Amino acid sequence: MHVINDFFLLIWGERLNQQAVFDEKHKTILDQHVSTAFDNFCDGSAIVLIASPQNFANMAALEEPKTVLQTLFQQSTFSKETLQYAQSQLLGYLLFLGNLQINHAILKRLELLKKEGIISYDAVRSLGSILSLIEEKKIEVASLHVKSATTQENYYKTALNLLFTAIENLKQAVELPRLKERLHVIPERLENQRFSIGITGVMNAGKSTMLNALLGQEVLGTSVVPETANLTLIKYAKEPYAVVNFWNAKEWSKIEEGAKSLKSLESFVKESRAHFGEKFNTLITPKGESESIDVKDLALYTSAKHSDKKCNLVKSVELYTDLKFVQDGVQIVDTPGLDDPVIQREEITLEYLSECDLMIHLMNAAQAATQKDVDFIIDALLYRNVARLLIVITRIDAIKEKELAEVIAYTKRSIEARLKEQNKEAKLDEVIAKIVFIPIAGKLALMHKLGQGEEALALGYDMERTGLPLVEAYLEDVLFGSNSQKANLIISANRKEIESIMSESMASFEQELHYLNISHEEIEHAYAKHQEEKKVMASFLEQIKISVAQNKDEMQQYFGTLQKFASNRLDTLQNVVKRRITDDVSYEFSKNKKAPKEERIGSIIETAIKDGMVDLIRDYRYEFQKKMQSALDYMDAKYGEFKSDAKSSGFDARAFCEEHLGSLLIFKNSTVIIAGVNDAIKKYGKNDLNALSSLLDTLFSTEFSGIKEMLTDKLQRVNQELLSSFVSLCEAPARSIEERFSAEEELIERAMRQMKDATLNREARIAEIKEKERVMSIVLNDLSATKEPK
Numbered sequence: 001m002h003v004i005n006d007f008f009l010l011i012w013g014e015r016l017n018q019q020a021v022f023d024e025k026h027k028t029i030l031d032q033h034v035s036t037a038f039d040n041f042c043d044g045s046a047i048v049l050i051a052s053p054q055n056f057a058n059m060a061a062l063e064e065p066k067t068v069l070q071t072l073f074q075q076s077t078f079s080k081e082t083l084q085y086a087q088s089q090l091l092g093y094l095l096f097l098g099n100l101q102i103n104h105a106i107l108k109r110l111e112l113l114k115k116e117g118i119i120s121y122d123a124v125r126s127l128g129s130i131l132s133l134i135e136e137k138k139i140e141v142a143s144l145h146v147k148s149a150t151t152q153e154n155y156y157k158t159a160l161n162l163l164f165t166a167i168e169n170l171k172q173a174v175e176l177p178r179l180k181e182r183l184h185v186i187p188e189r190l191e192n193q194r195f196s197i198g199i200t201g202v203m204n205a206g207k208s209t210m211l212n213a214l215l216g217q218e219v220l221g222t223s224v225v226p227e228t229a230n231l232t233l234i235k236y237a238k239e240p241y242a243v244v245n246f247w248n249a250k251e252w253s254k255i256e257e258g259a260k261s262l263k264s265l266e267s268f269v270k271e272s273r274a275h276f277g278e279k280f281n282t283l284i285t286p287k288g289e290s291e292s293i294d295v296k297d298l299a300l301y302t303s304a305k306h307s308d309k310k311c312n313l314v315k316s317v318e319l320y321t322d323l324k325f326v327q328d329g330v331q332i333v334d335t336p337g338l339d340d341p342v343i344q345r346e347e348i349t350l351e352y353l354s355e356c357d358l359m360i361h362l363m364n365a366a367q368a369a370t371q372k373d374v375d376f377i378i379d380a381l382l383y384r385n386v387a388r389l390l391i392v393i394t395r396i397d398a399i400k401e402k403e404l405a406e407v408i409a410y411t412k413r414s415i416e417a418r419l420k421e422q423n424k425e426a427k428l429d430e431v432i433a434k435i436v437f438i439p440i441a442g443k444l445a446l447m448h449k450l451g452q453g454e455e456a457l458a459l460g461y462d463m464e465r466t467g468l469p470l471v472e473a474y475l476e477d478v479l480f481g482s483n484s485q486k487a488n489l490i491i492s493a494n495r496k497e498i499e500s501i502m503s504e505s506m507a508s509f510e511q512e513l514h515y516l517n518i519s520h521e522e523i524e525h526a527y528a529k530h531q532e533e534k535k536v537m538a539s540f541l542e543q544i545k546i547s548v549a550q551n552k553d554e555m556q557q558y559f560g561t562l563q564k565f566a567s568n569r570l571d572t573l574q575n576v577v578k579r580r581i582t583d584d585v586s587y588e589f590s591k592n593k594k595a596p597k598e599e600r601i602g603s604i605i606e607t608a609i610k611d612g613m614v615d616l617i618r619d620y621r622y623e624f625q626k627k628m629q630s631a632l633d634y635m636d637a638k639y640g641e642f643k644s645d646a647k648s649s650g651f652d653a654r655a656f657c658e659e660h661l662g663s664l665l666i667f668k669n670s671t672v673i674i675a676g677v678n679d680a681i682k683k684y685g686k687n688d689l690n691a692l693s694s695l696l697d698t699l700f701s702t703e704f705s706g707i708k709e710m711l712t713d714k715l716q717r718v719n720q721e722l723l724s725s726f727v728s729l730c731e732a733p734a735r736s737i738e739e740r741f742s743a744e745e746e747l748i749e750r751a752m753r754q755m756k757d758a759t760l761n762r763e764a765r766i767a768e769i770k771e772k773e774r775v776m777s778i779v780l781n782d783l784s785a786t787k788e789p790k
Contacts, residue, residue, distance in 0.1 A: 003133045004091045008084070010126050011052050016084060022092025026073060030093050033072065034102065042102065044068040046109035048090050049127055050119050051083050094134055101768060103131045104761035156480035156487040157328070159786040160190060163491070166498055166779045173772040173779075176508060176743065179501050186494055191329075193490055195479045198333045198353040201362035202372050206394035209442040210362060211334060213468050215323045216449045219295075230302050230314045231349055234332040237320035241292060244301045245316045247344075248288030252313075254706075255344050261672045261679075268342060272312040283313050295319065315348065330479065343671050353384065357486050358478050360390045360471075365399045365439065369411040374418050377411075381431045382424070383610045387485075388478055390436050392471060397441040397461060408437050422607050438474060440467035495786050502776045508743060509769045515751030516762050523755060527748045534741055541734050544639055548730045551631045555726060558627050559719045566620055566711060573612035574704045578696050580604050581677060585685045585692065595681050602674040609670060613707075628726055635730065673703040 008016045033041040047068050051059055059065045060078055069075040073089055075082040094103060107128055114124045167186055174180050201207050211234075212218050219234075247255070259266040273280060283289060293301065301310045302317055326332065333356060335349045336342075353359060359380060363373055380386040391411070396404055412432060419425050444456035445468035456466070463469060480487055515523055581604060588596045676699045684692035754765075 003095060003130060004088050006133065007087065007091055007130045010130065012084070013053070016088055022089060022096055026089055026093065027096070029074075030072065034097075038105075041072075042105045042109055044072055045090055045094075045106045046113065048072070048083075048086050049106070050110070050113065050123065051087065052123070055119075056080065056083070091130075094131075098135060099768070100134075101761055101764040103134055104764055107131055155482035156484065156491065159487075159491040159495075162782060162786045163190065163494055163498065166783055169775060169779050170498070170502065173775040174501060174505050175772070176505065176746075178739070179505055182497065183501055186497060190490070190494060193329050194331050195329055195486065196331045196333060196356040196358075197475065197479075198335065198356035198359045199362070200335050200349075200353070200359065200376065202364075202370055204367075205362040205364050206442050207334060207362050209446060210392060210394065210440065210468075210471075211332065213442050213446040213449055214472070215321070215325050217323060218446070218450070219319065219321060219323070230311055230336055231316040231345060231352065232302065232334040233316065233318045233352075234326060234334060235318065235320050236322065236326040236330075238322055240295045240321045242295050242298050242301075242320065243318040244291045244293055244310075244314055245318070246283050246285075246289045246291075246313050247315045249284055249286045251288075251315065251344060252284045255342060258343055258672045261675045262343075265342065268312065272309065275309045276313070280313075283310075288315075295321070315345075328480070350384065353380070353386070356386070357484075358388050358390065358475070359386050360392055362392045362394050363407075363411070365393045365396050365404060365407050368407055369414050374411070374414045377415060377435070378418055378422075378424075378431065379610070381434050382427060383614060387434065388436075389434055390438060390471070390474060390478075393437060393439040394442050396439040396467065397444055397459060404439055411437075421603055436474065438467055438470050440471060441465075442468070491786050495783055499780065499783060502780060504743075506773060506776055508747060509773055511744070511747050512751065513766060513769055515747065516754070516766060520752075520755045523748065523751050527752065530741075530744060530748055534745070537737060537741060540639070541737060544635070544734045545731075547635055547638065548727060548734070551635070551730060552723065552727050555627070555631070555723055558624075559715075559723070562620060562623060562719075563712065563715055565623065566616060566715065567708060569612075569616045569619070570704055570708055570711070573609070573616070574700045576612065577605060577608045578693070578700055580608055581681075581696065582689065582693060585681055586689060589686055595685050598674075598678045601678055601681065602670070605674050605677065606670050609707075624722065631726075632730070670703075673699055 005015060008014060030041070033044075047065055051065065065083075066078045069078060069082060069086050073082075073086045075086060094106075110119065110124050110127055113119050114121060164187060167183060170183055171180075174183055199207050199211060215234075255265065256269050259269040276283065298317070298319065300308055301314050303311060333349075333352045335353070336345050361373070361377060361380075363369055377389065377391070380389060393404065393407055399407075415431060416425070416428050419428055419431070441456075441461055444453075444459065444461045445463065445466035447453050447456045448463045448466065448468075453463070456462075478484060482488070515526075581601065584596050584600070584604060588594060677696065680692055680695045680699065684695065754762075
């Protein structure tokens with residue numbers, strides 16, 4: 001701070017009483033004045049700096065110095081102390097900025113004050129010598145301190161670090177407000193990214209034990225009695241807590257409807273009604289209740305063995321924990337057992353799992369693969385868009401190594417046999433290729449994590465042999481490795497946004513450099529030409545906006561057509577399923593004199609409905625894609641400017657539909673209808689096919705009515721998202737053109753102001769632009785390290 005001390009010795013002939021330190025509480029206000037009222041800031045700075053013992057009395061009689069002290073430094077009184085404080089803070093701020101353009105502008109004001117006789121030549125020379133001591137401050141570029149992302153394990157986290165560093169470096173280099181805003185939202189978007197892991201398995205498969213081992217703490221209870229009787233979402237929060245969500249009245253009514261056909265569900269409903277009595281309606285309400293609770297009370301709401309039975313009425317639980325495993329945006333979906341009697345829980349579970357980045361299915365090594373396990377594995381990989389499935393074989397410490405190999409082989413044989421039953425044997429290689437098997441001893445791994453590994457070591461299991469490190473390495477690779485599709489998309493999209501911001505910034509700088517080097521007449525000519533082009537473009541943009549509005553209206557109407565199409569397809573599917581069942585019943589009774597096996601009927605119903613829904617949704621996507629592409633082609637043909645912008649973005653209609661319709665899956669448990677159909681076959685199948693057909697009509701009408709309701713609800717949500725994205729896509733070229741013209745106009749107007757500004761130091765501004773371009777070139781080079789390794 002020698003500059004400040006030199007100032008007071010030179011101007012006041014004394015040292016400053018207090019230490020000359022810039023108080024950054026002034027920075028926000030001063031920054032605002034520099035960016036929004038540059039001339040006023042420089043005028044006020046000149047007034048503050050010229051104050052001295054020689055003119056102090058005269059300045060005290062004027063209002064302007066007092067106003068400057070109040071405006072820039074919140075000093076309400078005019079005294080030697082407040083004036084010296086303002087001078088020290090102003091000089092501290094100028095040192096902090098190190099901006100020669102500002103210093104030169106203040107010096108220009110001092111020259112004008114000398115010409116008007118307000119200050120002397122010696123005063124200007126003294127103040128000029130002080131300002132000349134302030135060195136130009138280079139924009140500091142943060143050191144990366146990270147290696148290029150070249151390994152599977154560190155790709156995402158390393159690339160993320162590089163992006164955050166790039167953003168930090170660009171904060172001082174980017175100038176345009178709209179580009180600053182775009183840059184500002186990227187960190188928040190990156191921090192809000194979520195990677196979801198779905199945990200599934202039959203009851204007693206060891207889900208809670210493995211999760212506790214992964215988390216490194218006994219967060220979830222473990223027991224041979226099902227402990228986690230609800231869907232549990234595990235998320236990160238600094239302060240642990242939990243949220244319990246109860247069924248709403250409509251959801252509970254569906255559970256009671258299902259209880260009419262299923263004995264297991266019937267006893268569950270009776271138990272719940274009897275246990276809660278009059279209190280039942282305070283927990284099950286039309287809206288659906290939610291309750292925040294302490295984590296230590298979690299078992300009261302999730303444990304099936306707890307006497308309070310609240311878990312019966314709980315739909316899902318959100319558990320927030322500060323444990324390390326979920327810190328990096330990881331969210332875990334811990335599901336109730338697949339053999340849960342409450343079939344609505346399975347539908348909710350499948351809804352959540354459809355959006356998981358990775359599914360982990362647990363199987364007890366001592367129990368081999370159950371039919372439920374095999375059906376779930378096939379269903380997940382064929383119908384639920386699950387790209388990666390990890391099968392964890394638990395409790396391997398209870399069996400021999402040879403038996404473990406047989407468990408894996410048996411699981412593969414069971415999958416093959418089930419696919420043959422469903423006439424999908426050709427899918428075997430595709431299904432098996434998506435599965436990875438890892439055996440673990442979860443309880444022994446948890447002992448090691450809790451610092452109680454002596455017993456595990458006595459059994460011959462160090463941490464490595466428990467298998468948990470393999471699971472952790474697999475998760476790290478699938479979620480954050482360079483082969484992770486989601487990780488690549490996140491990094492790639494945000495890298496491109498940063499590169500786009502820099503590209504626009506540098507283009508703006510180049511234009512400004514051009515205007516700084518041409519005459520006043522040339523600038524005025526450029527402005528006049530721009531205004532003419534703007535009028536022509538305004539008319540063109542208005543036509544595009546009208547066409548976009550028309551396309552939006554047409555698309556909204558088309559959604560009605562698509563929903564009718566979906567409804568008709570469901571009616572057709574209903575008839576197909578019914579015909580397959582009646583044909584099979586007729587064939588079995590005529591040839592084998594007996595009813596078809598119940599398992600076969602179940603397989604016919606489930607396979608037909610799932611295949612039918614997959615076909616329906618695929619065709620829905622195709623029809624929407626055709627309509628959207630037709631609308632875009634029309635605008636391409638009508639507006640050449642639109643076409644060039646659209647093509648340059650590399651638009652892919654198919655990828656667009658996959659992105660926005662990928663979640664369009666319907667999950668409907670068929671247990672109730674399968675039970676009803678088998679009961680109908682026992683009653684009428686042998687003697688009265690007409691009565692059987694009539695009863696099947698009633699059963700399927702109820703079942704497909706529920707499917708239609710689910711589909712309609714989901715389509716309404718998806719269609720709104722599609723419409724919003726479609727309109728945004730159509731408007732993008734027009735927005736791009738408007739932004740370009742607005743940016744060009746702003747630059748020309750700025751150049752015209754600069755031309756008239758006698759205080760502008762062109763060389764200083766050119767040097768400042770070159771410095772910011774230097775920073776951007778460094779950042780651009782660093783961003784290349786975020787590209788996924790080959």
